[in-house]
Amino acid sequence: xxxxxxxxxxxxxxxxxxMPLEAVLPAATWQRAAGLxxxxxxxxxxTRAFLNRxxxxxxxxxxxAQQHLVELPRAxxxxxxxxxxxxxxxxxxxxxxxxxxxxxxxAGMPAIADPGASVVRAAxxxxxxxxxxxxxxxxxxxxxxxxxxxxxxxxxxxxxxxxLARAQRLQALEQTAQRTGQTQLWIETPYRNQAHWESLLLTxxxxxxxxxxxGLTLPDAQVRCQxxxxxxxxxxxxxxLDAPTVFCLGVAQLxxxxxxx
Amino acid sequence: xxxxxxxxxxxxxxxxxxMPLEAVLPAATWQRAAGLxxxxxxxxxxTRAFLNRxxxxxxxxxxxAQQHLVELPRAxxxxxxxxxxxxxxxxxxxxxxxxxxxxxxxAGMPAIADPGASVVRAAxxxxxxxxxxxxxxxxxxxxxxxxxxxxxxxxxxxxxxxxLARAQRLQALEQTAQRTGQTQLWIETPYRNQAHWESLLLTxxxxxxxxxxxGLTLPDAQVRCQxxxxxxxxxxxxxxLDAPTVFCLGVAQLxxxxxxx
Numbered sequence: 001x002x003x004x005x006x007x008x009x010x011x012x013x014x015x016x017x018x019m020p021l022e023a024v025l026p027a028a029t030w031q032r033a034a035g036l037x038x039x040x041x042x043x044x045x046x047t048r049a050f051l052n053r054x055x056x057x058x059x060x061x062x063x064x065a066q067q068h069l070v071e072l073p074r075a076x077x078x079x080x081x082x083x084x085x086x087x088x089x090x091x092x093x094x095x096x097x098x099x100x101x102x103x104x105x106x107a108g109m110p111a112i113a114d115p116g117a118s119v120v121r122a123a124x125x126x127x128x129x130x131x132x133x134x135x136x137x138x139x140x141x142x143x144x145x146x147x148x149x150x151x152x153x154x155x156x157x158x159x160x161x162x163x164l165a166r167a168q169r170l171q172a173l174e175q176t177a178q179r180t181g182q183t184q185l186w187i188e189t190p191y192r193n194q195a196h197w198e199s200l201l202l203t204x205x206x207x208x209x210x211x212x213x214x215g216l217t218l219p220d221a222q223v224r225c226q227x228x229x230x231x232x233x234x235x236x237x238x239x240x241l242d243a244p245t246v247f248c249l250g251v252a253q254l255x256x257x258x259x260x261x
Numbered sequence: 262x263x264x265x266x267x268x269x270x271x272x273x274x275x276x277x278x279x280m281p282l283e284a285v286l287p288a289a290t291w292q293r294a295a296g297l298x299x300x301x302x303x304x305x306x307x308t309r310a311f312l313n314r315x316x317x318x319x320x321x322x323x324x325x326a327q328q329h330l331v332e333l334p335r336a337x338x339x340x341x342x343x344x345x346x347x348x349x350x351x352x353x354x355x356x357x358x359x360x361x362x363x364x365x366x367x368a369g370m371p372a373i374a375d376p377g378a379s380v381v382r383a384a385x386x387x388x389x390x391x392x393x394x395x396x397x398x399x400x401x402x403x404x405x406x407x408x409x410x411x412x413x414x415x416x417x418x419x420x421x422x423x424x425l426a427r428a429q430r431l432q433a434l435e436q437t438a439q440r441t442g443q444t445q446l447w448i449e450t451p452y453r454n455q456a457h458w459e460s461l462l463l464t465x466x467x468x469x470x471x472x473x474x475x476g477l478t479l480p481d482a483q484v485r486c487q488x489x490x491x492x493x494x495x496x497x498x499x500x501x502l503d504a505p506t507v508f509c510l511g512v513a514q515l516x517x518x519x520x521x522x
Contacts, residue, residue, distance in 0.1 A: 006405050023289035024395050027281075087515050112401055112411040120408030121513050124486045132402040134285050134478060140373055140401050141393040144267050147381030150373040154415040154443070182415070217395060225385045252382050254348050 002095035004123040006116070007033050007102045008109045008135025011217045011244070014049045021053045024217050029133040030054050036102040037062045038094045042115050044069045046106050068094065072115050088122040095128050107244070109137045113155065113187060138246055139185055142213035145223045146183065148250035153183035161192075167203045174208055174249060183250040193239040196247075204228045204249065211248040214240050263356035265384040267377070268294050268363045269370045269396025272478045272505070275310045282314045285478050290394040291315050297363040298323045299355045303376050305330045307367050329355065333376050349383040356389050368505070370398045374416065374448060399507055400446055403474035407444065407486045409511035414444035422453070428464045435469055435510060444511040454500040457508075465489045465510065472509040475501050 010024045021030055033054045041047040047069055051060060060067075070091055095101045103110045103119050109132075110116035123130050139155055156173065160166045173184040188196045197212075204210060206229035215221045222240070225248070231237065239245050271285045282291055294315045302308040308330055312321060321328075331352055356362045364371045364380050370393075371377030384391050400416055417434065421427045434445040449457045458473075465471060467490035476482045483501070486509070492498065500506050 020288075022287065024287050026283065026285050026287050026396075028284035085514055089515075109401060109405050111405045111408070114411070116405075117408050117411050117513075118515070120406060121486075121515050122408075124408055125515060130406045130408075130484050130486075131482070132406040132477070132484070134395075134397045134402070135287075136395045137398060137401045140370060140398045141395070144370050144372045144377075145381060145391045145393040147372070147378050147383075147385055147391075150375070150378050151418045152416065155413065157412045216393070221392070223391050223393070225382075225391075252378075253346055254350075254379070254382050254386060 001126075001128055002038075002098050002100040003129040003131055004092070004095060004120065005032055005036065005100065005102050006110050006120070006130070006132040007036075007104045008133060008137070009046075009050050009104060009107055011107050011136050011138055013107050014046055014053075019218065021057060024136050026134050029135055030057055032133055033102060034058045035061050036100055037066070038068045038099045038101045040070050040072065040088075040091050040101060040103050040116075040119050042072055042105040042110070044071050047104050050104065072119070086118040088118040089126060091119060092122055092126055092128065095123070096126060109135060112137060113139060113157070136217050138213070138216050138244060139187075141216045142211060142223070142246035142248060143183065143185060145213060146211035146225045146248045146250070148183040148209060148211065148225065148248055148252065149181050150183070152181055153185060155185045157186060158188065159186055159196075163199065166199055170200065170203045174204055177208070177250050181251060183248055185246060185248045187244070187246055190240070190242055190244055193241050193245055197239050200247070201228060201232050206232070209250050209252055212239055212245060213248075214243040214245040216246070218243075262387075262389055263299075263359050263361040264390040264392055265353070265356060265381065266293055266297065266361065266363050267371050267381070267391070267393040268297075268365045269394060269398065270311050270365060270368055272368050272397050272399055274368050275307055275314075280479065282318060285397050287395050290396055291318055293394055294363060295319045296322050297361055298327070299329045299360045299362045301331050301333065301349075301352050301362060301364050301377075301380050303333055303366040303371070305332050308365050311365065333380070347379040349379040350387060352380060353383055353387055353389065356384070357387060370396060373398060374400060374418070397478050399474070399477050399505060400448075402477045403472060403484070403507035403509060404444065404446060406474060406484045407472035407509045407511070409444040409470060409472065409486065409509055409513060410442050411444070413442055414446060416446045418447060419449065420447055420457075424460065427460055431461065431464045435465055438469070438511050442512060444509055446507060446509045448505070448507055451501070451503055451505055454502050454506055458500050461508070462489060462493050467493070470511050470513055473500055473506060474509075475506040476504040477507070479504075
């Protein structure tokens, strides 16, 4: 039986001409990717672009035209495959026949805040070996860079879009952080960043610590964690509308900056 | 002002002679590490060993004897610095004076399931730029490899050591996963792995899915997610007593393996 490799990709969605692949992926990751010929992917086009970048570093086991790429069904993207609603065993037939396979999403680690969990679940059910490779995971880069509690945290996905429901959810997250010390992480679709940000500053308590991390690993990364009161004092500061952004909120005793900074 | 770089290290605790550093760290990470001369570390000895490995890849900006390493106080390890109880601003004096600094733990990403959050918190309070670098993060390698819900998860740290308290906590985690679909992650000290494992198999419900991931990124990695009933049927299967292990529990609809596998 083949092995299922979880292959992380750069966080630039293929848009960065300036960032070499080997700057953000360890050699074991891109070398392994170069050796694979069978893929399960969120998006075949972006995976071909990724394989092109890999091929520029080291020869691919098969030319692009001969790589076998299967996309996860659209329904999996929409409904989510995170609770195993989708039975992905059929996609793993090549692995059952002995081929190593790669699972890949559009950016970052498959199956974390991205499709792919159903494929990994199916691999375990089929008895395949599962090997996660090292690469960028925006949620954890953001968490580490927040200075908030990294011993106890929760990722809650996307918040509700409807204004009142979102405010209620934010207040519930804030109360959980205050009561238990658990850091709360979530993400938003880039084009909604501005409305989302305004709602955060409107809803959260002044003393709550709020991290905004955009463009992680990229040259123009913005990473800042300060109190909601401090964010409010910088009204011009909006998150970029074209960069994936991670948000965290939490509490800490060393909470305030000295005046004048 | 200098920048605080969060520098991840390999998960082998320096013990693996066979794994080259560049296999698990991207070039941007070890190149940046080679350029730093001021460090805040969980353990100076292991950081010197890490810098030795970096120096074998590319020249260090200063020889080991001239590197400035400051250890986090023991009290921070014991009490935890995750809620900012420790004011780490004094440790960042070199950064305030213009030196770039590195924050590093014994293995993996500082400030995630490891000391360091207080230093990052202090950096934000001082207005320093914080840049997280890419490297292995065992919690997320385990989560991705679990096939459990990666859109909604919580890391809860260590479980209680006392038998009854641990069983109660496990049941509470299991109920949360059942009720909300939230995957639950935790870790244990390697030498306690066996007692811990027995208590998991004793306490959890047969249908709960349980991941055990040991030695991630290493040649002898063990990664397996199956139902508690399936684990019970393999009584001889104990986690290694010398490898850091991540545990996850959760639910999925595609829950059972075909008989005979």
